[in-house]
Amino acid sequence: MSAIKLSKQEIKKRRIKDPTEDKILYAVVGTILTLFTIVVLYPLIYVVSSSFSSGTAVSTGRVLLWPVEPTLEGYRTVFAHKHIISAYSNTIFYTVVGTIINLAITLTCAYPLARRDFPMRRFFSLLFLFTMYFGGGLIPTYILMSKIGFVNSRWVMLIPGALSVYNMILVRTYMSSSIPGELLEASQIDGCSDAGFFFKILLPLSKPIIAVITLYYAVGHWNAYFNAMIYLNDVDKYPLQLILREILLASQISLDDMVDVEAMVAKQGLADILKYALIVVATAPILCVYPFIQRYFIKGVMIGSVKG
Amino acid sequence: MTNTVSPTKKFLRNCAKRWQLFLFLVPAVVYILIFAYYPMFGVQIAFRNYQPRAGIWNSPWVGLKHFTKFFNSYQFGRVLSNTLIISFYSLFMNFPLSIIMALCINTVRNAKFKKMVQTITYMPHFISVVVLVGMITQMFNPVMGMYGTVYRLFGGEGYPQDILTNAGAFRHMYVWSGIWQNLGWNTIIYISALSSVDPELHEAAEIDGASRLKRIIYIDFPVLIPTAAIMLIMNAGSIMNVGFEKTYLMQNSTNLIASEVISTYVYKTGMSRGTTQFSYASAIGLFNSAVNCCMLVIFNTLSNKLSRGSMGLF
Numbered sequence: 361m362s363a364i365k366l367s368k369q370e371i372k373k374r375r376i377k378d379p380t381e382d383k384i385l386y387a388v389v390g391t392i393l394t395l396f397t398i399v400v401l402y403p404l405i406y407v408v409s410s411s412f413s414s415g416t417a418v419s420t421g422r423v424l425l426w427p428v429e430p431t432l433e434g435y436r437t438v439f440a441h442k443h444i445i446s447a448y449s450n451t452i453f454y455t456v457v458g459t460i461i462n463l464a465i466t467l468t469c470a471y472p473l474a475r476r477d478f479p480m481r482r483f484f485s486l487l488f489l490f491t492m493y494f495g496g497g498l499i500p501t502y503i504l505m506s507k508i509g510f511v512n513s514r515w516v517m518l519i520p521g522a523l524s525v526y527n528m529i530l531v532r533t534y535m536s537s538s539i540p541g542e543l544l545e546a547s548q549i550d551g552c553s554d555a556g557f558f559f560k561i562l563l564p565l566s567k568p569i570i571a572v573i574t575l576y577y578a579v580g581h582w583n584a585y586f587n588a589m590i591y592l593n594d595v596d597k598y599p600l601q602l603i604l605r606e607i608l609l610a611s612q613i614s615l616d617d618m619v620d621v622e623a624m625v626a627k628q629g630l631a632d633i634l635k636y637a638l639i640v641v642a643t644a645p646i647l648c649v650y651p652f653i654q655r656y657f658i659k660g661v662m663i664g665s666v667k668g
Numbered sequence: 669m670t671n672t673v674s675p676t677k678k679f680l681r682n683c684a685k686r687w688q689l690f691l692f693l694v695p696a697v698v699y700i701l702i703f704a705y706y707p708m709f710g711v712q713i714a715f716r717n718y719q720p721r722a723g724i725w726n727s728p729w730v731g732l733k734h735f736t737k738f739f740n741s742y743q744f745g746r747v748l749s750n751t752l753i754i755s756f757y758s759l760f761m762n763f764p765l766s767i768i769m770a771l772c773i774n775t776v777r778n779a780k781f782k783k784m785v786q787t788i789t790y791m792p793h794f795i796s797v798v799v800l801v802g803m804i805t806q807m808f809n810p811v812m813g814m815y816g817t818v819y820r821l822f823g824g825e826g827y828p829q830d831i832l833t834n835a836g837a838f839r840h841m842y843v844w845s846g847i848w849q850n851l852g853w854n855t856i857i858y859i860s861a862l863s864s865v866d867p868e869l870h871e872a873a874e875i876d877g878a879s880r881l882k883r884i885i886y887i888d889f890p891v892l893i894p895t896a897a898i899m900l901i902m903n904a905g906s907i908m909n910v911g912f913e914k915t916y917l918m919q920n921s922t923n924l925i926a927s928e929v930i931s932t933y934v935y936k937t938g939m940s941r942g943t944t945q946f947s948y949a950s951a952i953g954l955f956n957s958a959v960n961c962c963m964l965v966i967f968n969t970l971s972n973k974l975s976r977g978s979m980g981l982f
Contacts (some may be wrong), residue, residue, distance in 0.1 A: 376735070379879060381879045381880075382829075382879055382880045382881075382883065384778070385775070385880050385881050386775070386776075386880070387881070389772045389776060390776070390781075391776045392772055392786045393772055393773065393776065393781075396769065396785070396789060396852075397784070397788050397852075399787050399848070400788055400789050400791070400792060400848065400852065401788050401802060403807060403814070403848075404723045404791070404792070406807070406814050407803060409839045416968060418812065419811075420812075421811075421813075421814075421815075421816055421817040422817075422822075423817070424817065426916060429790075437832060437840065439941070464695070465695050465696050466691045466696075468693070468695060468696065469692070469695070469696030470685075471689070472689040472690070472692050472693050475686075475689060475695075477682075477686065477688050479679060479682045479683050479686060479786070480683070480685055484693060484697070487697070487698070487700065488700060491704040491705075493701060493960075493961065493964065494957060494961065495704060495707065495708065495957065496704070496707025496709075496710050496711055497707070497708075497934070497950060497953035497957065498931075498934055498935060498938060498950075498953055499710075499713070499934075499946050499949050499950040499957075500707040500708070500709075500710025500711055500724075500950060501703075501707045501710075502939075503707075503710055503713075503718075503724065503946070504702075504703070504707050504710065508702075519699075519703075520703055521699065522699055522703075523696055523699050527786070528696070532915060545955060546902070550841045553688060553691050554686060554690045554692075555691075555692075558692070573706055577926050579794055582796070583794075583795075583796035583797070583798075583912070585796070585797070585798055585970060586912070586913055590722075590939070597812060601796055601798045602798075604796075604798045604799065605798045605802075605803065605917065607800060608798065608799075608802030608805070608806070609798075609801065609917060622680065624723035632812060634808065635802065635806055638802075639806075640797070640801055641794055641798050641801060643794075643796070643799055643801055646795075647791060647794065650790075650791060650794060651787055652785060654790065655695065657790075657857045658790075658856055658860075661856045661857055661860070662856070662857075662860045
């Protein structure tokens with residue numbers, strides 16, 4: 361017969377219809393997820409819209425979904441603040457250098473532990489694993505930091521936390537499970553050293569997992585404020601998050617910090633849009649690249665789940 | 669050389685052969701010894717009266733003095749119960765909700781809709797704590813924030829009650845803002861577990877006339893139980909770790925009665941008055957880690973018992 365190819369409509373017509381029970385279920389599930397998505401999305405949109413609105417519109421509560429009386433005033437105020445630029449560049453520095461250190465230590469550590477023929481594999485694995493469940497706590501760590509001169513030093517943003525055992529285990533699991541052992545044997549027969557195998561064969565093959573942990577580490581550095589709050593005293597070493605904390609959570613903004621004369625006469629409304637603009641400025645770099653790298657993050661969670 | 673090689677010799681020879689691998693481990697081992705193991709030895713100041721001059725090893729030994737002082741202080745009951753309430757509240761809300769959400773997302777047939785829901789709901793996970801708390805304080809401002817606007821939109825008169833300074837509302841704010849931020853992200857692990865379900869099972873059940881709901885209950889849900897058990901154990905090991913970062917930022921003088929938890933209390937006692945309280949604060953911190961370890965072991969044994977050895981972390 362000629363009717364081998366069916367049109368889309370015909371396929372739809374011929375498909376067995378869902379029973380009513382299922383239809384209800386799909387409708388309920390769809391509604392739940394739509395509501396959940398709106399609840400998650402609305403505050404984000406609200407923040408962005410407020411940051412582009414005029415101060416009076418925000419403080420009188422006229423912003424609902426879209427910007428009211430659109431203006432870039434908020435952003436101008438953000439960049440007029442004398443600490444924002446230095447904090448921003450500090451954060452970029454801590455994130456880039458910190459992540460490089462993280463990667464160097466994590467990858468070199470994961471490699472021997474992924475090798476089945478490494479004689480002291482179990483001992484070293486336990487040495488690292490134990491620190492996941494037990495630690496010295498805040499005060500002994502503080503004593504250590506002051507002893508080695510890390511207090512009020514940029515090093516404190518780079519070195520403590522240089523190795524996340526969890527990330528190291530992700531890499532180790534990936535290296536030992538997704539890369540065939542025959543590769544190692546073949547390279548050894550060809551006279552490749554252990555170091556050579558790592559640099560020439562293993563690293564290029566581990567690109568996906570390296571992407572995952574790079575992102576984990578970079579987001580961690582970008583969002584970190586705890587160490588900065590405890591150990592740093594000089595404002596010129598502060599990362600962005602600490603400045604954010606001072607502006608967002610302090611009840612009043614000190615007007616002395618405003619370099620711009622016009623900003624001196626700023627009212628409450630300006631303070632409000634400044635805060636919203638700051639939130640956008642501090643979060644945008646992550647949220648903008650996130651949709652493109654989402655699959656790497658998800659992959660990381662999945663590799664983590666098989667380690668159990 | 670003789671033919672019989674002793675095990676030690678063999679081991680040493682193996683080590684020598686793999687010397688490069690040891691070299692690879694050097695940076696990480698040095699790091700972990702200094703930044704993880706050295707502070708662990710420092711924990712002993714919880715049993716001493718720490719004096720900066722004398723150092724960790726030479727400060728006078730006082731035994732359990734700081735622990736008894738903490739247990740007898742009026743703060744103890746409040747701080748401990750705040751910690752446990754917030755922690756369990758958070759666990760028992762997040763846990764079932766993320767399973768339900770994962771099942772919902774898994775049920776959706778429209779691939780585009782599914783992808784959109786996932787992309788959007790994973791997003792808040794990457795927002796920093798500072799920004800999150802900043803958003804909360806801005807938006808829940810009863811006069812200027814979104815909270816007031818929405819309140820009036822639904823017919824409220826004037827301004828709503830200020831929930832940021834309301835101590836009773838603290839734990840709800842803490843837990844539900846956490847759910848807003850992480851519920852989507854927490855579903856990933858369950859969704860990946862669900863992807864291992866054999867589609868033939870579904871087809872067979874469908875032919876037998878099982879509705880989609882029945883298939884969710886009898887096919888999808890059982891698959892999640894092992895993953896859920898592991899997650900529960902891992903969470904139990906940090907039951908006392910109510911996130912310092914978020915709690916500390918959300919605290920204000922009016923909600924302190926409900927928001928002071930162990931970690932913030934350690935920070936305040938330890939860091940506010942020079943070195944005089946170092947030992948006392950470490951004792952509280954040590955008590956905290958000890959409870960965590962116990963919880964981990966208890967939940968692990970329980971899970972092992974209930975599943976007859978098939979679901980445990982170790």
